[in-house]
Amino acid sequence: MRVYKVDDFQHPQDSKFANDILSSKTAEKVLEKFHETNLEEAYTYLYQSSCPQLTAQTSPKLFELLAKACKMFGLEKIPSVYVTRDYREIVAVRGINEPFLVFSSEYLRKITDDETLFGILAGQVAAIRCNHHTILCITWGIDFAAGFIPYGSWATDPMINNWKRCRYFTYDRAFSLATKSRSLSLRQVLINVLLPDILNRMQNGTSQDAFINQVEDFLETMNNNKTQALIKKALSMYSYKIWLPERYSEINKFFDEWSLDNANQSL
Amino acid sequence: MPINLFNFFKTKPDVTLSEISTNNLPNFVHPLENERLEKLKESSVFNGVLNFFGTHYANFTTIAQIPDRYFSVTPETFPRLYDLYKTACKKLEMQEKYTLFCTMDYTRNAKTIGTDDNCVIVIDSSCLEDFSDRQILALIGRELGHIKMKHITYLNAFDMIDDLTWSMPLGNVILSPTLINGAKGLFLEWMLVAEYTADRAAAIAADGVQPVMQNHLMTSGIENADDCQDYKLYTQISFSQNLSNFNRAAQIVLMGTLKTFPIPFVIPRMQELEKWSISEECQQNFPKVYADNHQSSLKSTKTLIKGQKVDLTKNNSGLTKILIGIGWDINQNSSVAEFDLDVAAFLLKSNGKVSTDSDFVFYGNLRHSSESVEHLGDNLTGAGDGDDEQIKVDLSKIPESVDKIDFTVTIYEAEERNHNFGQVKSAYIRIINSANGEELLRYNLSEDFSIETAIVVAEIYRYKGEWKFHAIGSGFKGGLAAICKNYGVDVE
The missing domain is CATH 2.60.60.30 (sav2460 like domains)
Known part of the structure; x- marks a missing residue:
């Protein structure tokens, strides 16, 4: 099994914006405060005490795949996994020195095949390797502090949101490397926004791909219409939501660059 | 009536802090509850919050809107649910005088809204779909336990602070976090043991701890009842810290994040209930709860x-x-x-x-x-x-x-x-x-x-x-x- 290095899967934009945040003085202060006030322990305690922890005993398949993902992406310690009942379909990394994963039950319910689960776990392991958990804590600390200052978040949001969006590119790359499946990698981008029936009819990554025209239209508009591009930039400053067509397009580019389509490997 | 924030923190509460009592039922109150309540009552912020809640908020906000928003549970509309409510009242030796409502929600939870003297129980429709009868008994039993122990006013008063903090423009700034959160730290410590007590009431209503544990797990993210049968698989965590060890700053952070969890501190709550259910005290006073746990322990093979x-x-x-x-x-x-x-x-x-x-x-x-x-x-x-x-x-x-x-x-x-x-x-x-x-x-x-x-x-x-x-x-x-x-x- 090939072991991937961070440079293999971290998207350059993720890397750039992450460095911007980490090298800021605010980040330094937030981390200092975290250490001073024992916040990491409190934060971990909150999850440990309020979410059921999944283990190899309760979820053997998940842990088998997680161990494999850790090996593939060079993470020595298998992180703990917690589950929470949440109507939002989320999976996330949390913690600072001891990162852990949190799945919403809704998200777990939606993942019906091992290959997708493996890809998703790979994405989270890659996120840990790229220090996303630390940056998320910093951004959370900044948000929290900014909440006490009138309009405080106006100053910090653009920098944070830029990174929050681009971290998904890294996650998608890890998913792609783990599954070597273009269609699955593209499909998982839409897993949170489409009902399973509709998702199954999208035929992602094939010549019949039902989303690709929208992606191409979006990119064309952004390249050719300066007003639209400006509006998008302005909107991006105060929203961390990813632009799905961009994510889709980045995955396609990654597959083409790495010629991953022909490197299929089964689980 | 204009609200004077300065008076709000100085005045005495006009909501009575009633003595805790379990009437004829043997005592099931968690031993730390009284001590933590006394500490909480010493806080002037807490008294101010309670005063404000009792005079300005409780009777004309959320509770007033319930009949227009939710389905009323009566023997005609939800006969099975109403029967279970009557059974739970009987087990906890309480009168059937509380109104039940059902709401369309996914959370698999219930909540009692109002004050100790004027409250209603609201149950999520997802409980009716996913829970067994014993689980519903436990769910209602927990809420009745809160009512019986006079927790409702306190719980709702602090919910109000959260509502105001997060929904008012500049709420964070106006409701000075240091002042409010100081009291909230004490409240949080009391709330946890109040929940321990309510969980015991739930077990008494359901004649065992298993349905209470299933409710906790199914509300917190474990999808199926079958996966909750061996609840001990989830309660083996040992904590290096507990809530009261954290400093105030850490507690502020905890409280800011608490709302995102369906049942905060569910694991220590399950551990505490498990501990009580195998105690001599439980064996003597609530033999059915004790016996049920003992039997399920025998049945639960470790796989x-x-x-x-x-x-x-x-x-x-x-x-x-x-x-x-x-x-x-x-x-x-x-x-x-x-x-x-x-x-x-x-x-x-x-x-x-x-x-x-x-x-x-x-x-x-x-x-x-x-x-x-x-x-x-x-x-x-x-x-x-x-x-x-x-x-x-x-x-x-x-x-x-x-x-x-x-x-x-x-x-x-x-x-x-x-x-x-x-x-x-x-x-x-x-x-x-x-x-x-x-x-x-x-x-x-x-x-x-x-x-x-x-x-x-x-x-x-x-x-x-x-x-x-x-x-x-x-x-x-x-x-x-x-x-x-x-x-x-x-x-x-």
Whole structure:
């Protein structure tokens, strides 16, 4: 099994914006405060005490795949996994020195095949390797502090949101490397926004791909219409939501660059 | 009426802090509750919040909107639910005077809204879809427990602060976090033990802890009731810290994030309930709760996964005689009649080898000379339910020189008959306490074997004066001969 290095899967934009945040003085202060006030322990305690922890005993398949993902992406310690009942379909990394994963039950319910689960776990392991958990804590600390200052978040949001969006590119790359499946990698981008029936009819990554025209239209508009591009930039400053067509397009580019389509490997 | 924020923190509450009482029912209040309540009552911020809640908020906000927003639960609209409510009231010796509402929500939870003297219970519709009757009894019992113990005003008063903090423009700034959160730290510490008490009420209403635990897990992210049967799988966490150890700054952070969890502190709550349910106090006062837990403990076999090692004697004091049961089925496409699997035990020294060939107990040598291990005979077909072969072990008679005993299954004449473990399914090993027939451990060999003709299923081994069990599940090629060679047994 090939072991991937961070440079293999971290998207350059993720890397750039992450460095911007980490090298800021605010980040330094937030981390200092975290250490001073024992916040990491409190934060971990909150999850440990309020979410059921999944283990190899309760979820053997998940842990088998997680161990494999850790090996593939060079993470020595298998992180703990917690589950929470949440109507939002989320999976996330949390913690600072001891990162852990949190799945919403809704998200777990939606993942019906091992290959997708493996890809998703790979994405989270890659996120840990790229220090996303630390940056998320910093951004959370900044948000929290900014909440006490009138309009405080106006100053910090653009920098944070830029990174929050681009971290998904890294996650998608890890998913792609783990599954070597273009269609699955593209499909998982839409897993949170489409009902399973509709998702199954999208035929992602094939010549019949039902989303690709929208992606191409979006990119064309952004390249050719300066007003639209400006509006998008302005909107991006105060929203961390990813632009799905961009994510889709980045995955396609990654597959083409790495010629991953022909490197299929089964689980 | 204009609100004077300065008076708001100075005035005394006009909501009475009633004495805690359980009427005729034996006391089930958590021992720390009174102490924490007293501390909370000393806080002027807390009194101000309570005053404001009682005079300005409680009777004309959320509670006033309930009849217009939710479905009323009556004997006509929800007969089953109403019956369960009546049963829960009876178990907790309370009058049926509270109004129930049902709301369309996914959270699998319930909440009591209002004040101690004027409150309604709101139940999410998802509970009616996903919960058993006993679970609903536990759910209502928990809310009735809060009502009975006069928790409702406090709980709702602090909910109000959260509502105002997060929904008012600049709420964070106006409701000075230091002041409010100081009291909220005390409140949080009280709230946790108040929940411990309410969980006990839930167990009393449902005649056992199992439905309470299932509710907690199913509300917190475990989707299916079946996955919650063995709730102890989720309560084995040991905390290096507890809530009261954190400084105020950390507690502020905790409180800012608490709202995102369906049941905050669900794991310590489950642990605390478990502890109480097996206590002498519970046995004397609530024997049904105690008995139910005791029975479910007996029923809950620990199921192991490959590679797992668990204590065998450490938590089962007095355990000396065990029965090893091994079972399997033959795939439908294979002929059952021709298939013969044999179980064997190898008594091994610390170097993993037998001392003599007689340490190999199998169908040709049914009893070890020490009488510690006895094979109960060969099943030639593996047909039927239950264990296919069994081995008795008396731990007290195992010679000191024996460090571990490995249990194996091999296919008889595998090569000649062209048989392998690819044709075998549903294999397992289990350990039974011979004294009472209780199944202690079970390991299902989930791995799909293919060309293997022998399996080392599991072993028991000595560790610091105790016996432990190791689920192995490793396949071998070469059948019994290969396995014997591995353990140093001479075979012809």
